[in-house]
Amino acid sequence: MEREKYEERCDEICVHDEVVNSVTEEMPEDEILYDLAELFKVFGDTTRIKILYVLFESDMCVCDIAELLNMGQSAISHQLRVLKQAQLVKFRREGKQVIYSLADDHVRTIINNGMEHIME
C-alpha cells in the first residue's frame, strides 16, 4: 500500500486494523465518491438552489428566472450551465427563448431530504 506520508498513525491502541481494513473493503470507488461530492456541490450554492426551487413551480425561460431572483441574465445562464452538466435541469427551445425545467424527480427528493434535515 502507499501509506508513506502519513505513517504518523497513533500507535496500536488507536488504529484498529481490523476495522480499518474491513471498512476499506466496503468503500465505494474513489471516482464514485468524487462524483457524489460533485453532485452535492451543485446543490451547495444559494443561486442554484433558488433556480431549482423556481423550476419546481414552473418551467421558465432564463429571463424569467433572472427577474425572479433579481439577478443578472449572465449569472443565471452560467449557473444553468452547471445544473445542465449535472443533469439536474433540461431545456427546450421555443423561438428565441430557451425554456428550462427540472430533469427528473431526484432533484425534488434530494432537496426535500435536505429540507427535512435543516428543519429539525
Place this chain on the structure above:
Amino acid sequence: MEREKYEERCDEICVHDEVVNSVTEEMPEDEILYDLAELFKVFGDTTRIKILYVLFESDMCVCDIAELLNMGQSAISHQLRVLKQAQLVKFRREGKQVIYSLADDHVRTIINNGMEHIME
C-alpha cells in the same frame, strides 16, 4: 419591490408576470434556502463524503479516519469540525481519543439519494 438594477427584463413576451408572481409567493424564505445550500455544501467535498462513508461502517477516532483516507490528522480534524457544525456527526471522548459517529439517519438518506442520481 427593489427591482432596479435588473429592469433589463426581456419585453412582454418573455416575462410572464402571473407566473413570476405566483412562484414568488411559493418560494421559501431566503434564509431557509441559504441554510439548505450550506447543508449541501457540506456534502460537496470529497474528503467529507469519504468521512461520512467511513462512519457509515463504524464509529471511529480521528486517527483511524486519517489513516483510512491517507490524509493528515489536521485536515481530518478540520473537516470533522465542519461536519459537526452541520450536525451531521457527533462525538464522544474515550480516554485520549475522540470517537466520531453519524448524527442521524438523514445523512444516509441524503447520500443514498445522491448515489441514486449519479448511478442512473
Place this chain on the structure above:
DNA sequence: TGAACGTATGAACAATAATTCATATGAAAG
C-alpha cells in the same frame, strides 16, 4: 506534576468558484 499522546485550532497559502462585463451566437421578423 510532568511527559506522552491524541486531538483541536489559527494563520498562511493554494486552489476553486461565483459574478460581472463585454461580446458572440442563433433564431425570428422585417
Place this chain on the structure above:
DNA sequence: CTTTCATATGAATTATTGTTCATACGTTCA
C-alpha cells in the same frame, strides 16, 4: 440579409474554501 432580441460564453475580478504547518489543549500514565 440585416436587425433585434434572448441566451451563451470567455476573461477578469473577488470571494470562498481545503490543506498544511506549527502549536496549543486536555487526558492519561508514570
